[in-house]
Amino acid sequence: EPEVTQTPSHQVTQMGQEVILRCVPISNHLYFYWYRQILGQKVEFLVSFYNNEISEKSEIFDDQFSVERPDGSNFTLKIRSTKLEDSAMYFCASSWAVRETQYFGPGTRLLVL
Amino acid sequence: GQQVMQIPQYQHVQEGEDFTTYCNSSTTLSNIQWYKQRPGGHPVFLIQLVKSGEVKKQKRLTFQFGEAKKNSSLHITATQTTDVGTYFCAGRGNQFYFGTGTSLTVIP
Numbered sequence: 385e386p387e388v389t390q391t392p393s394h395q396v397t398q399m400g401q402e403v404i405l406r407c408v409p410i411s412n413h414l415y416f417y418w419y420r421q422i423l424g425q426k427v428e429f430l431v432s433f434y435n436n437e438i439s440e441k442s443e444i445f446d447d448q449f450s451v452e453r454p455d456g457s458n459f460t461l462k463i464r465s466t467k468l469e470d471s472a473m474y475f476c477a478s479s480w481a482v483r484e485t486q487y488f489g490p491g492t493r494l495l496v497l
Numbered sequence: 498g499q500q501v502m503q504i505p506q507y508q509h510v511q512e513g514e515d516f517t518t519y520c521n522s523s524t525t526l527s528n529i530q531w532y533k534q535r536p537g538g539h540p541v542f543l544i545q546l547v548k549s550g551e552v553k554k555q556k557r558l559t560f561q562f563g564e565a566k567k568n569s570s571l572h573i574t575a576t577q578t579t580d581v582g583t584y585f586c587a588g589r590g591n592q593f594y595f596g597t598g599t600s601l602t603v604i605p
Binding site: 419426427428429432440442475483484485486487488489490491 | 527528530532534538539540541542545547585587589592593594595596597598
């Protein structure tokens with residue numbers, strides 16, 4: 385069964401450093417998403433991406449965040465200058481259409497020191 | 498802003514007992530989705546409800562979407578240890594919001 389993959393599984397970084405989280409969505413999906421989940425809390429929507437542009441973003445997704453689909457397979461989330469409060473699990477998801485099932489990747493656990 | 502709350506936050510049940518989690522939105526939702534997240538895992542899609550008053554069943558799981566499309570519920574009949582995890586509702590109002598989740602523990 386096709387699945388969403390994410391790399392790395394864990395990332396430790398110093399405050400102020402840039403990180404790039406990578407995702408490979410399911411190949412025939414058209415919509416891509418990033419979510420974050422602070423430990424023990426709910427899943428929070430960050431951004432959705434369709435047709436090579438952001439279709440929707442939350443108030444969390446400020447200027448320090450950016451997304452990109454640099455080639456036909458990868459979908460990346462960049463955090464420009466990490467803060468302690470960016471420590472969380474970051475999930476990528478993809479779906480065939482905007483209101484269809486979203487398939488989540490296994491997540492990247494980011495720890496900012 | 499839009500909020501999606503779930504109650505209870507935690508639920509411990511004996512294996513074989515029933516379990517229900519309730520999802521309430523501050524705004525009308527165009528659809529509601531339910532996800533299950535096992536400890537240490539990622540959310541896994543369970544079902545989507547779209548119509549007002551819709552009820553769907555998956556084996557021991559029954560999902561309901563309220564008439565006003567502002568609330569939903571998930572009921573599990575005769576829980577099993579494999580049902581352990583956190584159940585999230587997620588709905589689309591102005592944006593797509595996940596609920597606060599209900600963590601289910603099943604005691605064998």
